[in-house]
Amino acid sequence: MASEWIRVCAADEIEPDDLRRFDHGDRTFVVYRTAEDEYFATDGLCTHEKVHLADGFVIGNVIECPKHNGCFDFRTGAATRRPAREPLRTWPVKVEEGQVFVQIG
Amino acid sequence: MTRPMYRNYALDGPENQRALERKLANAQWYTCPISRKRLKELMQRRDGPAIRDTLIWFGLLALTGTLGYLAWGTWWAVPCFAAYGVLYGSTSDSRWHECGHGTAFKTPWMNEVVYQIASFMVVRAPIPWRWSHARHHTDTIIVGRDPEIAVPRPPNVLMMILNFVHLKSTPTDLGRMLRHCFGRMTAAERDYIPAGEEKTIFWTSRIHIAIYLAVIGWSVAIRSILPLMYVGLPALYGSWLMVVFGLTQHAGLAEDVLDHRLNCRTVHICLANRFLYWNMNYHVEHHMFPSVPYHALPALHEELKADMPPAYPSLWAAYREIIPTVLRQMKDPAYFVRRPIPSHPRPGLEAASAVLSSA
Numbered sequence: 365m366a367s368e369w370i371r372v373c374a375a376d377e378i379e380p381d382d383l384r385r386f387d388h389g390d391r392t393f394v395v396y397r398t399a400e401d402e403y404f405a406t407d408g409l410c411t412h413e414k415v416h417l418a419d420g421f422v423i424g425n426v427i428e429c430p431k432h433n434g435c436f437d438f439r440t441g442a443a444t445r446r447p448a449r450e451p452l453r454t455w456p457v458k459v460e461e462g463q464v465f466v467q468i469g
Numbered sequence: 470m471t472r473p474m475y476r477n478y479a480l481d482g483p484e485n486q487r488a489l490e491r492k493l494a495n496a497q498w499y500t501c502p503i504s505r506k507r508l509k510e511l512m513q514r515r516d517g518p519a520i521r522d523t524l525i526w527f528g529l530l531a532l533t534g535t536l537g538y539l540a541w542g543t544w545w546a547v548p549c550f551a552a553y554g555v556l557y558g559s560t561s562d563s564r565w566h567e568c569g570h571g572t573a574f575k576t577p578w579m580n581e582v583v584y585q586i587a588s589f590m591v592v593r594a595p596i597p598w599r600w601s602h603a604r605h606h607t608d609t610i611i612v613g614r615d616p617e618i619a620v621p622r623p624p625n626v627l628m629m630i631l632n633f634v635h636l637k638s639t640p641t642d643l644g645r646m647l648r649h650c651f652g653r654m655t656a657a658e659r660d661y662i663p664a665g666e667e668k669t670i671f672w673t674s675r676i677h678i679a680i681y682l683a684v685i686g687w688s689v690a691i692r693s694i695l696p697l698m699y700v701g702l703p704a705l706y707g708s709w710l711m712v713v714f715g716l717t718q719h720a721g722l723a724e725d726v727l728d729h730r731l732n733c734r735t736v737h738i739c740l741a742n743r744f745l746y747w748n749m750n751y752h753v754e755h756h757m758f759p760s761v762p763y764h765a766l767p768a769l770h771e772e773l774k775a776d777m778p779p780a781y782p783s784l785w786a787a788y789r790e791i792i793p794t795v796l797r798q799m800k801d802p803a804y805f806v807r808r809p810i811p812s813h814p815r816p817g818l819e820a821a822s823a824v825l826s827s828a
Contacts, residue, residue: 382509412603413495413603413607414495420760421509421512421760423514428571428760430758430759430760431606431607431759432603432606432607432759433570433571433572433759433760435571445571445577446599446600447599447600447603449663449665
């Protein structure tokens with residue numbers, strides 16, 4: 365599938381230190397906004413038990429799974445706390461004219 | 470007369486596949502409505518409460534342990550070690566639990582250090598139990614999937630009574646650790662522990678067993694049980710309060726449901742017991758939102774209680790239900806307590822997460 369930039373939402377719709385779930389087709393993603401106004405995107409389901417990370421908790425640059433407290437660094441996708449072991453896939457993000465876009469391949 | 474229902478609770482038995490077929494495994498569970506803003510406030514991590522509580526806990530262990538040493542050989546040693554034992558053998562369970570979730574402290578290494586210490590105290594292999602507890606949260610009281618169902622039906626009341634001094638749990642856990650020492654795991658463990666963890670599991674169990682052997686050797690060398698009164702035996706003689714608290718969590722409630730309001734209890738207990746149990750009496754709330762740390766569970770309870778069954782006002786109230794239920798389940802394993810749930814959640818609250826969709 366060719367990569368395409370998909371508009372997610374207005375940048376200010378995501379609070380600092382928080383996230384928004386974004387569904388595209390039959391796939392689900394999460395877009396994060398850090399306290400420093402950086403934006404990142406990952407797959408939306410935890411690699412441990414496929415729980416929606418959108419219900420999880422953002423701690424700095426880490427997303428904690430709401431079900432088992434497994435953690436990922438959402439900048440790199442690296443699993444940083446058990447029971448999460450497999451990395452989370454990350455996706456490029458850009459903000460243009462106040463809108464957040466994710467490049468989904 | 471219908472034949473009593475006997476189910477196979479083994480994780481490597483037929484109920485595991487049956488749960489998968491019935492879509493009970495790794496399923497979507499009910500959550501009470503709460504705004505994401507409020508939930509985020511409640512999920513905030515802090516080091517302060519857990520540092521304070523841990524210092525008090527270790528301080529009380531040191532105090533009662535010292536008094537027990539000074540009183541050794543007199544009857545005054547009995548209350549000293551009774552208190553030491555509960556702090557060691559029961560309180561360690563709640564510390565193991567909260568630090569296992571990684572929510573007790575804000576600082577990750579503090580959770581890990583207390584988790585490792587508490588795992589040793591409560592005689593649990595830390596890594597297998599971390600995975601076991603993850604499965605318990607995925608498939609809470611789903612028969613054939615949950616490795617932590619404390620009271621399978623029909624209940625074995627003799628084993629339940631023996632387990633008030635952990636004569637069921639501790640030999641089982643020691644047996645597992647001994648198997649790990651020889652590089653072996655059970656089929657049930659392999660169902661919930663992913664490949665790749667074996668080496669750490671085996672070496673951790675070897676370290677735990679080596680410490681126990683050293684303390685036993687010390688006791689034999691000085692011909693006194695005193696060293697074992699501090700390390701090892703408190704996991705037996707002091708575990709009764711853990712069992713008193715722990716049985717209230719799920720005993721007698723529904724199996725194979727996807728709503729924690731139906732298979733968990735929230736029980737109001739006094740401040741001292743909440744310190745010892747680190748607020749795990751708010752058990753429905755904990756299972757529904759495991760990212761909320763123990764110190765925020767009373768506030769979470771206030772947020773959710775309109776959409777919850779009524780909380781039990783005391784341990785006594787919970788046991789007035791549990792004891793007759795367990796006795797009845799001995800003859801009628803299909804029987805369970807049906808918790809009343811409100812038919813309508815509170816209006817006006819947004820779902821915990823909003824979903825954006827592409828056009």
